[in-house]
Amino acid sequence: xxxxxxxxxxxxxxxxxxxxxxxxxxxxxxxxxxxxxxxxxxxxxxxxxxxxxxxxxxxxxxxxxxxxxxxxxxxxxxxxxxxxxxxxxxxxxxxxxxxxxxxxxxxxxxxxxxxxxxxxxxxxxxxxxxxxxxxxxxxxxxxxxxxxxxxxxxxxxxxxxxxxxxxxxxxxxxxxxxxxxxxxxxxxxxxxxxxxxxxxxxxxxxxxxxxxxxxxxxxxxxxxxxxxxxxxxxxxxxxxxxxxxxxxxxxxxxxxxxxxxxxxxxxx
Amino acid sequence: xxxxxxxxxxxxxxxxxxxxxxxxxxxxxxxxxxxxxxxxxxxxxxxxxxxxxxxxxxxxxxxxxxxxxxxxxxxxxxxxxxxxxxxxxxxxxxxxxxxxxxxxxxxxxxxxxxxxxxxxxxxxxxxxxxxxxxxxxxxxxxxxxxxxxxxxxxxxxxxxxxxxxxxxxxxxxxxxxxxxxxxxxxxxxxxxxxxxxxxxxxxxxxxxxxxxxxxxxxxxxxxxxxxxxxxxxxxxxxxxxxxxxxxxxxxxxxxxxxxxxxxxxxxx
Ligand SMILES: Nc1ncnc2c1ncn2[C@@H]1O[C@H](COP(=O)(O)OP(=O)(O)OP(=O)(O)O)[C@@H](O)[C@H]1O
Ligand SMILES: [Mg+2]
Numbered sequence: 001x002x003x004x005x006x007x008x009x010x011x012x013x014x015x016x017x018x019x020x021x022x023x024x025x026x027x028x029x030x031x032x033x034x035x036x037x038x039x040x041x042x043x044x045x046x047x048x049x050x051x052x053x054x055x056x057x058x059x060x061x062x063x064x065x066x067x068x069x070x071x072x073x074x075x076x077x078x079x080x081x082x083x084x085x086x087x088x089x090x091x092x093x094x095x096x097x098x099x100x101x102x103x104x105x106x107x108x109x110x111x112x113x114x115x116x117x118x119x120x121x122x123x124x125x126x127x128x129x130x131x132x133x134x135x136x137x138x139x140x141x142x143x144x145x146x147x148x149x150x151x152x153x154x155x156x157x158x159x160x161x162x163x164x165x166x167x168x169x170x171x172x173x174x175x176x177x178x179x180x181x182x183x184x185x186x187x188x189x190x191x192x193x194x195x196x197x198x199x200x201x202x203x204x205x206x207x208x209x210x211x212x213x214x215x216x217x218x219x220x221x222x223x224x225x226x227x228x229x230x231x232x233x234x235x236x237x238x239x240x241x242x243x244x245x246x247x248x249x250x251x252x253x254x255x256x257x258x259x260x261x262x263x264x265x266x267x268x
Numbered sequence: 269x270x271x272x273x274x275x276x277x278x279x280x281x282x283x284x285x286x287x288x289x290x291x292x293x294x295x296x297x298x299x300x301x302x303x304x305x306x307x308x309x310x311x312x313x314x315x316x317x318x319x320x321x322x323x324x325x326x327x328x329x330x331x332x333x334x335x336x337x338x339x340x341x342x343x344x345x346x347x348x349x350x351x352x353x354x355x356x357x358x359x360x361x362x363x364x365x366x367x368x369x370x371x372x373x374x375x376x377x378x379x380x381x382x383x384x385x386x387x388x389x390x391x392x393x394x395x396x397x398x399x400x401x402x403x404x405x406x407x408x409x410x411x412x413x414x415x416x417x418x419x420x421x422x423x424x425x426x427x428x429x430x431x432x433x434x435x436x437x438x439x440x441x442x443x444x445x446x447x448x449x450x451x452x453x454x455x456x457x458x459x460x461x462x463x464x465x466x467x468x469x470x471x472x473x474x475x476x477x478x479x480x481x482x483x484x485x486x487x488x489x490x491x492x493x494x495x496x497x498x499x500x501x502x503x504x505x506x507x508x509x510x511x512x513x514x515x516x517x518x519x520x521x522x523x524x525x526x527x528x529x530x531x532x533x534x535x536x
Binding site for chain 1: 375
């Protein structure tokens, strides 16, 4: 790397570096200004045209924002369960046992072949007909876990297969039994490969969890809709909800990037 | 049957056959790669396999510890005989026998195949503690002794990523030694290394050979073979063409094909 040791001031290298840095800064400033102008402009436009009821916002924002906790909580539990399901699913999909493989493949096919909202309703509305009655939050968590578990099954399978063959062979040549080889050698390496994908799925899950509002779970969207309708202020309510979703996804994406960078820097 | 020729001078230090690989055949599809190999190795003997690319050296080595299932024949290590299971019935009993063969043999790969998520020490004690159930303190002691032997005591807590190729391969040798196998199998252990790192690995292997470690080595390092081999075997198209002590095999082989191979090889 040429720029590693700082070039001397006045040298050509220095001038080039300097020009590059200035261009970068200028880009960042213009980029940020664009965002501020667009978002700020929208807010101001809504405000001056009298479409925004600030009193409604100050009264109800805390109530809506409190729903964010439910959103995060449902998503966190669901991503953990989905990860477990995906692990089992991936094992099944790679199994030489036709029954296990059949079950796992059917699961993936069914879930991926139907809309998430249908799965949500199925668990909450259809299962009671055969005697399985679940409260709203568990229903939502189960639906999200099952759905994401199926997609993540394929991610896990790819992750496991991405561990180099030599790793298995080294473990085998040391006499490791299959189970130990999987748990101690292959899976820890596969996990590192799939962590970014799990992070992405978690961010998607934060947004998809809004579907459980159909089950009257008092999460972010449900609360927004509720007070929006009651007060005929859906615009404000939904803007609040959307903003929270946006902030949540940005925050978690940011946290994920940090985590990945730290993992990349640390010892592998 | 070739009753193998033993080095007249060094032959005295050799014990009975500890590895027997008899009538080994291997098909890859219709490709008949090994065509009935009979190779026995005596306790303390170091055997070098040479031959041109595609002659079946790697395949033979991998058949010895069943990383490839032979199509026919049998392997015996330290009294445990396992017959080829060409129909791949892969019964539990057969798999367990293979595992026992692998515990009795250690393999060193061209690509090192260290476990990247474990420190050097963890690489070394993983199999002894988890496969052979050696108490951890004893396994660590053993690991440190072998690390010392390969000259890497100070890398004990390092991660593989931070080692040079030559250091990685020496750790891989130590890892195999930690299982105290009856025979070490080396598949071109230096061919993935920069030329200035080859020497340190060959030095370790030469020491092992002189200390009476039983080993089978696939190599293109003729100088090393001359120094460290008790016996050199020339393979061609899956058959033993000629074998004998290195002075004879590498200087005045009788078979025309061996002569031609060496001529072309030494010309490069
Ligand atoms: N997994 C495999 N599937 C199909 N064919 C294979 C496989 N492994 C090896 N072969 C074939 O078997 C033959 C012998 O290969 P092998 O790797 O044993 O040769 P080698 O003597 O080790 O050669 P090299 O010096 O290049 O390493 C080659 O023709 C190769 O293409
Ligand atoms: Mg080879």
